[in-house]
Amino acid sequence: MTNSGKTTLTCRLQPLLPCCSVISQDSFFKPESEVAVDENGFKQYDVLDALDMEAMMRRVYSWLKNPKRSQTSVQEYATAIPSDDQDGAHVHILIVEGFLLYNYKPLEEVFNRRYFLTVPYEECKRRRSTRIYEPPDPSGYFDGHVWPMYLKNRSEMQEVAQNIVYLDGTKSEEGILSQVYDDIKRELEKLKVIPESPTSHHRLLQLRKQ
Ligand SMILES: Nc1ncnc2c1ncn2[C@@H]1O[C@H](COP(=O)(O)OP(=O)(O)OP(=O)(O)O)[C@@H](O)[C@H]1O
Numbered sequence: 001m002t003n004s005g006k007t008t009l010t011c012r013l014q015p016l017l018p019c020c021s022v023i024s025q026d027s028f029f030k031p032e033s034e035v036a037v038d039e040n041g042f043k044q045y046d047v048l049d050a051l052d053m054e055a056m057m058r059r060v061y062s063w064l065k066n067p068k069r070s071q072t073s074v075q076e077y078a079t080a081i082p083s084d085d086q087d088g089a090h091v092h093i094l095i096v097e098g099f100l101l102y103n104y105k106p107l108e109e110v111f112n113r114r115y116f117l118t119v120p121y122e123e124c125k126r127r128r129s130t131r132i133y134e135p136p137d138p139s140g141y142f143d144g145h146v147w148p149m150y151l152k153n154r155s156e157m158q159e160v161a162q163n164i165v166y167l168d169g170t171k172s173e174e175g176i177l178s179q180v181y182d183d184i185k186r187e188l189e190k191l192k193v194i195p196e197s198p199t200s201h202h203r204l205l206q207l208r209k210q
C-alpha cells in the first residue's frame with residue numbers, strides 16, 4: 001500500500017539484520033513514456049504493467065543464487081557480512097520492499113515471510129499529498145487512480161497470497177519496527193541448527209549399541 005511506511009520500516013530494519021540486502025520495487029518503474037494512460041489522462045502507475053518485474057526478478061534470482069556476491073550489487077546499503085562467515089554459516093536475508101508484490105506469481109514461492117502495512121484512506125491520502133513523485137501526482141490522481149487501484153490489487157491479492165502478516169501503519173515507527181524485528185528473530189531461531197553436545201552424541205551411540 002502506498003505511503004504506508006514500507007521504506008521507513010525497511011531503512012530502520014535493514015541495519016539491525018546482519019547480511020541483509022534490500023530490493024525496492026520502486027526502482028523498477030518503467031520510463032514514463034512506456035506507462036499507459038487512461039481516458040482521464042491519468043498515467044497508470046499503480047498496476048504491475050508499469051513495472052519491469054522481469055528485471056526485478058533477475059535481481060531476486062541473482063541474490064538467491066549467490067547472496068554473498070550480490071550483496072553490494074543489490075543495494076549499496078547492504079550490511080556487511082560478519083568476518084566469521086568463512087564457512088557461509090550465517091543466514092542471509094533479503095528484504096523485498098514494494099507496493100505490488102503479492103499479486104505477482106513468480107514471487108510467490110520466494111518469500112519466507114510476508115508483511116503488509118496498512119493505513120486508512122484519509123491517512124493514506126494525507127501522507128501521499130506531502131510526497132512529490134516523478135512525475136508528480138496530477139490533481140485528482142489519488143481518488144481517480146491510486147486508491148481504486150489499491151482496492152482492486154488488494155482484493156486480487158487476497159485470493160492468491162497466503163500467510164500475510166498485516167501491520168497497522170498508524171502505529172509508531174518504533175512500534176512497527178519492534179513487532180517485525182521480533183517476528184524475524186523468532187523465524188531465525190527456527191532456522192538455527194543446534195549442534196549436539198558430546199554427551200547427547202555419546203548417549204545416541206550407547207543407545208545404538210544396546
Ligand atoms: N509509523 C509511521 N507513523 C507516521 N508516519 C509515518 C510512519 N511511517 C512512515 N511515515 C511517513 O509516511 C510517509 C510515507 O512513508 P514511506 O515513504 O516509508 O512509505 P512507503 O510505503 O514506502 O511509500 P511509497 O512506496 O508509496 O512511496 C513519509 O512521510 C513517512 O515519514
Ligand SMILES: NC(=O)c1ccc[n+]([C@@H]2O[C@H](CO)[C@@H](O)[C@H]2O)c1
Nearest residue numbers: 002026029045046099133134135146
Ligand atoms: N518511482 C516512479 O517512477 C513513480 C512515478 C509516479 C508514481 N509513483 C508512485 O509510486 C507508488 C509506489 O511507491 C505508486 O503509488 C505510484 O503511483 C512512482
